[in-house]
Amino acid sequence: xxxxxxxxxxxxxxxxxxxxxxxxxxxxxxxxxxxxxxxxxxxxxxxxxxxxxxxxxxxxxxxxxxxxxxxxxxxxxxxxxxxxxxxxxxxxxxxxxxxxxxxxxxxxxxxxxxxxxxxxxxxxxxxxxxxxxxxxxxxxxxxxxxxxxxxxxxxxxxxxxxxxxxxxxxxxxxxxxxxxxxxxxxxxxxxxxxxxxxxxxxxxxxxxxxxxxxxxxxxxxxxxxxxxxxxxxxxxxxxxxxxxxxxxxxxxxxxxxxxxxxx
Ligand code: SF4
Numbered sequence: 001x002x003x004x005x006x007x008x009x010x011x012x013x014x015x016x017x018x019x020x021x022x023x024x025x026x027x028x029x030x031x032x033x034x035x036x037x038x039x040x041x042x043x044x045x046x047x048x049x050x051x052x053x054x055x056x057x058x059x060x061x062x063x064x065x066x067x068x069x070x071x072x073x074x075x076x077x078x079x080x081x082x083x084x085x086x087x088x089x090x091x092x093x094x095x096x097x098x099x100x101x102x103x104x105x106x107x108x109x110x111x112x113x114x115x116x117x118x119x120x121x122x123x124x125x126x127x128x129x130x131x132x133x134x135x136x137x138x139x140x141x142x143x144x145x146x147x148x149x150x151x152x153x154x155x156x157x158x159x160x161x162x163x164x165x166x167x168x169x170x171x172x173x174x175x176x177x178x179x180x181x182x183x184x185x186x187x188x189x190x191x192x193x194x195x196x197x198x199x200x201x202x203x204x205x206x207x208x209x210x211x212x213x214x215x216x217x218x219x220x221x222x223x224x225x226x227x228x229x230x231x232x233x234x235x236x237x238x239x240x241x242x243x244x245x246x247x248x249x250x251x252x253x254x255x256x257x258x259x260x261x262x263x
Pocket of ligand 1: 022025026027028031032055127128129140143144145147
């Protein structure tokens with residue numbers, strides 16, 4: 001289990017229990033110090049708020065057919081609000097797109113109690129604590145992997161498609177997908193060698209290691225919704241909505257037609 005965590009992720013029985021357990025993890029000294037320092041000092045605009053300042057659990061349906069995998073919580077976004085991609089500009093872009101294709105009940109995400117619901121979709125990250133400069137180390141990524149592995153294992157019965165936002169998440173996720181559930185419930189998916197390279201709108205179908213035991217998984221790449229990408233136009237709303245709509249369709253959900261954009 002993640003060193004220093006009180007709970008072995010592999011033993012957590014369901015997603016609500018996993019969400020509660022990961023929130024207590026203190027396995028990465030550098031990230032624990034950073035998330036708590038940010039929560040104590042706060043940004044001026046949020047100085048009257050109480051920051052979450054802890055690991056951020058996955059958000060959305062517990063029987064999701066579609067999973068969205070990011071990078072890590074933002075210092076003043078999810079680390080403040082306690083919900084993935086909530087309360088920052090990256091989340092503004094992501095939830096507007098999810099709403100445009102019919103996967104989110106509202107286009108905005110400002111606080112954990114704002115009423116937002118996702119349809120058949122869950123959002124998670126391979127690193128659950130906000131890292132300095134949005135850059136977790138490889139050791140921190142690997143230490144956090146059992147949480148993601150267990151989340152995937154608990155979704156295995158319904159999961160049919162994954163959208164990975166950015167190359168970091170892609171690299172972190174592929175080994176998890178290729179690994180069989182240690183509890184024996186899922187054989188894992190076959191990841192081709194060499195591993196498929198990350199790219200925007202890349203789509204790879206992963207066959208299960210045992211076709212009788214599991215369904216294929218449709219894997220999609222998408223540029224991350226960071227301001228670096230969205231402010232420069234590298235990722236436009238139309239590009240994001242197109243990937244989300246394709247993935248939703250592949251997952252057996254019924255997305256709305258993407259909104260027409262002038263970009
Ligand atoms: S990054 Fe993951 S493993 Fe490290 S302290 Fe946070 S939740 Fe625990």
